[in-house]
Amino acid sequence: MALLQISEPGESTAPHQHRNSIGIDLGTTNSLVATVRSGEVVCLADEDGRSLLPSVVHFGATGTVVGSQALELQSSDPLNTISSIKRMMGRGREDVSQLGNVVPYEFVVSAGSKVPRIHTRSGDFSAVEISAEILKALHDRAVQSTGGDIDGVVITVPAYFDDAQRQATRDAATLTGLNLFRLLNEPTAAAVAYGLDQNADGLIAVYDLGGGTFDISILRLNQGVFEVLATGGDSSLGGDDMDHALGEWIIEQGNFGDINTGLARRILLAARNAKEVLTDTNSAEIVIEHEQQRWQGRIDRDQFEALIQPLLKKTLTACRRALRDAGISKHDIGEVVMVGGSTRVPLVQAMVGEFFTREPMCDLDPDQVVAMGAAIQADILAGNKPENDMLLLDVLPLSLGIETMGGLSEKIIQRNSSIPVTRAQEFTTFKDGQTAMSIHVVQGERELVSDCRSLAHFELRGFPPMNAGAARIRVTYQVDADGLMSVSAEELTSGVTADIIVKPSYGLTDVEIESMLRASMDHAREDIILRLLKEQQVEASRVIEAIDAALAQDGETLLSESEIAQIREHRDALEAVIDTASVEELKRLIKAIEDASEAYVARRMNASVKQALAGKQIDEVDV
C-alpha cells in the first residue's frame, strides 16, 4: 500500500511520479540526509532512530560497512577503516603526502594517475570512491524512508572548497548514480534552513563548530542571492578539543600514573559525557573505572567553562579575521546562525552572542541544520514548490571573457551575473581564407588578456574559407549552477562546432579573487587607454592586410605604377610604426592610406560591378 505525503496546493503529482528529493550533508565526521515530507523538513534516521551517520567506511573481509558499525571497527582494524575522507577530497599526491603523517593509511599512487588511493584489503580506493560509499549508504536510507526512487539530490560543501574539491564531490555523486541538482555551500544551507533566504537583504554570520573543525562564514544576502564574502576557521579545532581539555583536567585530578590507550579512551569518553551533561545542568559527576583503578569526581559548569574558554577565544579571533576580510564590522551582521553539535555548549552561545552583540539562532538542531537547508533547496529544485518560491542563486565572482585580436579580453559574461547563466556573442574572421579560429577563454576584469587568468584554449577548425569578416562564429558561454563552465563555438554558415568544459574558479581563493578585482580598479584608466591603442593597432593591421590582398589581386590592372608606389608608401609608413605609434598617430596614418586609395577603391567597385553585369541584359539584373 502506498504511503502518501501531503503536497502543496495544486502540486499533487500523478501516481509514481512523486518527485522525491533529498539534501545531503556530507561531513568530515558525520553525514546526514534530509528530505521534505508533507511540507516538513526531516532528517532521515536509521532503524535505531539515529540520524547522524558517522562518515566512516570499513573494508572488511566479508564486505564493506559504513557508519557506526565501521566506527566500532576503527580501533581494531585502523588500516581498513577510513574516516575523515572529506579532508582528502580533490587533493593531489603532494597534499596527501602531508596528510600521511596524520592518518595511518597507506597511500598508493599508480603510474599515470594523479589521484592518490588508499590501500585496503579490498583494493585501492580514491577519496571519491570512499565518499561514494557514504553517499550510497545515505541514499539507501532515503530510498527506504521515502518508499521510492530519489529524483535528485543537493549535497553541501564547505564554502572554502575549491573547484577540485567540488568536482571530486560531484564525481562521488555521479559514481553513486545520484542525480545531483547542485552543490550548496554549507553556511548557505544553514541560512536557508532558518528561512533567511526569505528575509530582507543583509549580512549573515554562520558559526560552525563541529567535532573536529571550526568554520566561520560571512554571507551577504542580496535579492535572494547568497554571496560568500569571507570564510575562515581552523581545520583542527572543535568539540573534540573540549573533550581533551576536560580529559586533561580529569587526569590532573585523578593521579592515574601510567595512562595506557584503554584508560585514555575511557577518560575521553567520560569527558564527552560530562560535557553533554553540563549543557543542561550545572554540575556533572565523573566516574572513571578502568582495570584496577577507580576515580570519582565532580565538575561544575564554571570549572568546565574556564577549561574551554581559551579554545572559544580562538574561534572568535577567526571571526574577527573573517569580518576584516569581508571589510565589515561585527555590528553590520544582521543574523548569526549556529551550526555544529558543539554550539550546544551554553558558553559557546553566550560568547558568540556577546561577540556579535546579538542572540545567535540556535532553535534548530545544530547537527541537522545544514542537511535541512539542502533538503529545502532540493525540494524546490525538484519542482515541488509553487513557482513563486525563490530559487537560490550564486553569483560569478569574476567576468568571463574571450581573447580577441590584439590580445584584448572581450567580456562575454560580466562578473556578479547570477548563475546558471548563458551568454552568446558573434565573432568573425580576421584574414581572408581563414578556416580555423583559436578560442582563448579568460577570466578577470582587466582589458588585456595578459592581465587576466587563462582558463582554456581550444580551436574551431574546418569551416569553409571566406573573406575576412564574412564568417559568423557564435561563441556561447554557459555556467551551470555549480559554477562549471562550458564553452561552445559554432560557425553559423557551415555549422562547424567545437566545445570545451572548464572550471572557472579552479584553485582560486577568495583572496586571489579579491586581488584580481582590486587590480582591475587600480588599473582601470591605463587599461582603457591600452585597450584603445590595441584596438587601433588591430585596425591598422587589418587595413594593411586588406591593401595587400587588394593590390595582389588587381593592383596592376587598375593602378598606375606611381599610384601603387604612393599607396605602398603610406602602407609602409603605417607598418613601420604599428607597434610604437600613439592612438592618434595610428588613426592619422590609417586615414592617409584610406585617402590615398580612395580612387583605387572606386575603380575596384566599378570593375566588380562591370564583371557582375558582363554579358547580361538589363532586365536580368536585379535592381
Place this chain on the structure above:
Amino acid sequence: MAIHLTDIAASRVQHFLASRGKGIGLRLGIKTTGCSGLAYVIEFVDELQEDDEVFETKGVKVVVDKKSLVFLDGTEVDFAKVGLNEGFQFTNPNAKDACGCGESFTV
C-alpha cells in the same frame, strides 16, 4: 457523506499544518490519472474553492470538492509507518480495484 481520519492521521495533519505555518486544512480528492484509473490527491489548503465541501473531523478541516466526494465517501485515512517509510494511507470502500501500489484505483 463523510470521510474519516484515524487519530494518528489527524494528529499528523495538525503537526504538518503547524510546521508549515499556514493553511486552513487538508484537501482530499481524486483525479483521473494513474495506472489504474483514479488517483488520490492529498494537499494543504490555503483557500477554499467554490464547490468544496468542508468536514471538521478530530480537529482537522477536511476539504473535498463535490466531484471527488462521490468517490471518497466513507473513506478512512490513516497514517502508517512501514520500515523507515511513513505516510498517509487510504481505505476506500468505493474502490473496486487498486493497482499494486495503492496509489490509484478504479470504482
